Structures are given as structure tokens and as C-alpha cells.
Amino acid sequence: MDEARVARRGLSPRLWLAGGWLLLALLAAIFAPLVAPQDPLAQDLMLERLPPFWLDGAEPGYWLGTDSLGRDLLSRLIFGGRIAFIVAFAAATSACVIGSALGLVAGYFGGWADRIISRIVDVWMAFPPVLFAILLVAVLGTGLSSVILAIAIIDWTRFCRVIRAEAMGQARMDYVESARIAGYGRIGIMLREVLPNVLPSVVALLSLEMGIAVIVEAILSFVNLSISTDDPTWGSIIAEGRLSIHQAWWVLVFPLITLILTVLSFSQFGEALKARFDPVLR
């Protein structure tokens, strides 16, 4: 049994592929000034729209080609990853903490607390999320912290709904009743008996939310509402690539692939982590 468990833990390809890509992208983003082959902002009109390395006319040192201003695409993607990861971690963690705490309280305590929190969630979810985000950033002003704040404000409801449902199920379990008989207080039971059982879901959702945050940031920078236009972000590179799709398809395609791989990895990594955190599943 132990051997089987070790084998399943060690060989989960989902965990390795997803985790591997995320680690690679994260390290590249952290050490961007060291790994990026070129200055992501340096324009050189002599080098505009260079194709990626395997096509005719490629220049060494510009692996994925250049955009219409002659800026190196790979370097821009690497630097764009910095923004993507900062937003992913900060926004998803904030949304997770707010949403999970409220969901836990609503689900476990029920009654008035649940009614109030659930109504707020209902109202919140009636707003179309992307429009809500655009509106919020327009009000808060563009900038990294506004983007993070906007995503946290919009997406806490995802955590709240799921964790509320799970906590409600937990509140009916016999071990919660036994804890009440033994004399534990309500908060104590919530933290000691209920929280450990909803934690796997929290972790899975957190990872999924990081992927969503990356997408939302890309959407916001696509419509030019994220951070200043000078700094490369995946969304703004996609927006530029869209304009030159017929002359230089790679400017659109590579950031899209990067974005998709990252978002997919976050969600798969979350699922794999959930399976690993859950004592019954593992």
C-alpha cells in the first residue's frame, strides 16, 4: 500500500508537467534581467518583424522574432511574466483569503450570517465579471495595485460559494456533533474540524484562480487598462500582435501559447495538489 502510494505520488505526470512549466516560467520571470536575451524595451527599426529562429531571415539572439518596432519577443514575454505572476499570486491570494473566510463562516454558522453573505454573493455575481473589472480599474485608475485589487474584489465570490457549500456539508457531520458534545466552542470547531476538510478545495481553487487572474490581467492590458503601456505584459503583446497578424503571426501566437500553457498549468497543478492534500484520495 505504501509503495503504491509512493508510486502514485512520484509519477503523477500532470503534477510534473504543470509544475514544471510553472516553475520554469516563474524562474524566468524572477531572473528576467539575467535570462532575457535582449532589452525588452529596446526598439530597432532595422530589426522589425524578424521571424522566429527556424524561418528564413531570422537573426541569432532573437529566438522568437521581433515585433513591428523591432523589440525582441522572447524578452518581452519573459518580462511580461513578471507582471503575470505578481498579479496571479497577489490577486488570487487576496480573493482566496476573503472568500474562504466568508464562505466558512456562512456555511458553518448558517442562519443570519449565511443569509447576509449569500445575498451579497448573489448581487456580486450578477455583474458581468470582465465589465466589472474594466469599470473598477477605470474608477481606481490604472496600475498594478488597481489590477490586483479589482481581481480580488471580483473573484472572492468563487471561493465563497464553494467553501460555503463544503462547510455546510461538514457542519452536519457526526464528528462536528461529537466535538460539540465534548464542549468545543463554535469557532474552535470551525477551525479544527471543518477547516482542515475544506483545505484541499481551497488549494485547488487558489491555483485555478491564479490562472484566472492571469487571464483577467491579460484582458485588462489587452484593452489598455492594466499598467503603463511601456512595460510589456502578455495582454498588451497580444493586442499588438493582433494588429500585425498578417505580417508577423508570431507576435500574436507565442504570447497566446504562453498564456494558455500557464493558465492550464495552474488549473492542473491545483487539481493535482488537491488530490495530494486530501488524505482520503491519496
Next chain:
Amino acid sequence: MSACLDIRHLSAVLPNGQRVLRSVSLSVQPGEVRALVGESGAGKTMIGKAVLGVLPKSVRIVEGEMLIEGEDLGRLDAKARRTLIGARTALIPQDPLTALNPSRRIGSQMTDRLVRILGWSGERADTRIRQLLDEVHIRDPERVLKCYPHELSGGMRQRVLIAAAFAAEPRLIVADEPTTALDVTVQKQILRLIAQLQRDHGTAILFVTHDLGVVAKISQRVSVLYAGKVVEEADTADLFADPKHPYTRALMAATPRYTDPLASLKPVDESVLAGLAAEIVAADQAWRASHG
């Protein structure tokens, strides 16, 4: 000496006004096993939950008293009641599958209560738990304490729960159909174990069951419950020798026998139930008239 548990004229209603407990009186003397027998839906579990203070929110107690060792639960404030119940009672639950927290190790679940609620030192709690695990014949406590609940069989989990119930030396244990969810072969062992620990520790038990065979094996006194009403109360030996109430007789007649399982497996006699139903309707009318 006051009774370990004394329930006097306890009545409880659902939100629609229907009575689920009908003036139940029963007492458990110190060190005694009192069986509470009846069909499903008779309110056996409800009485257990009422004693332990975990009735569902929808069920409301409208009259009667519950005393644990002479202390009236109704006169205590919520906090004092929780403390009293926590210190003097314990539960052996019906379903060992859902009664242990799946994401916490057995060891921490068992010692946690002794340390956090009763204020024991970690070392003392640990020694005590090991001693109890030994008493319930768990031979490798080291491994069991490190396990998660799903890594143990149903019988093992029920042993753990029995050990946990006795660990804090409660005066009263409510055993809510503790063998129902188990394999038939394991049921007997568990029953013997509960009886053994009960004798050794001198704990009073309110033993809730639907199984007259179990009643005969473990209890000294029996209350027969039908539709939230105690229809007969007697010493176990007397009850089996000479059941007074027609429902008790019908219940015994309905118990299948190993010698002739098919022919002896029959439902409780309809005419007896009809008589009981009429009795209860009349009693409810009288009760409503006197309680507005």
C-alpha cells in the same frame, strides 16, 4: 444518591406542532445499562441527542426536565450546560465512518479533547489513550494513532470511538446504536467490548437500539419506546419473561429466530399498532387541551 440521568416528562415538538417526544420519563442509575428500544422513528436517538444538548434546531423542548447527577440542565445557562455535558457525558455514535474527522490523525483526535477541554497535560492524555486502546484490544497503538480514519476498518474505528468515549471517565455514555453500522461478526465483539468496559469503569450507559437481542445481552433495565412515548419500562429479565404491554409482546413476536428465520420474520401485528395509534391520538388531544 441521585440518578446518573433523570428525565422527567420530557416533551418535544416539531415546528408544525407535532409532538415527537410524548412526556418521556426515564432514569439511569449510576453504573447501570439502560436500554432504550423501539422502531426507527420512535424517537430513541432524539432522546439521546436531547440529553447531550445537540437536538436539531427545528426540534423544541416544550416541557419536562433533564437532570444529570441531580443538576437540572434547564436551569443552567448555555455555557455551564456545555461544560457539564462535556465533562460528565460521552457519545458512542452509530456510524464509525462519519464520526471521525477524515483529515486528522486518530491520535490527535483522541488526545485533543483531553488536553484542550479537560486541561490534561499532553503526556497524561497520551498515556491514558494508550491504556484505553489496550483495553479495547488494539494491539498496535503506535500504528493506529498515526493513521487517518479511512485507513482503519469499521470495527477498528468503532473500537477507537469506544476508547475515546471512556477516556475522560464520563459518568454517563449515550450509545446510539453503536453496532448497527457494523458487520454481524464484528457486532458481537463490539457489544462484548462495551459491556466489558462498562463493568470495569462503572459507567452508566443509555443504550439506544432497535435490537431486542442486544437489549437482552447488555442491559439491566429497558424502556420500550413507541412514537415518542415510553409504553413499558421493566427490568430486562422481567420484560423478556413477562412483557406487559401488547406492543412489547408484538415486538418480541416480530423478532426473527435462527431456528426458523423465514416463518418467524413477520411485521409487528397491525391491530396492536392501531390500538396504540388511537391511544396516542387521545393522549395528544388531552395534552393540547391542557397546554392551550
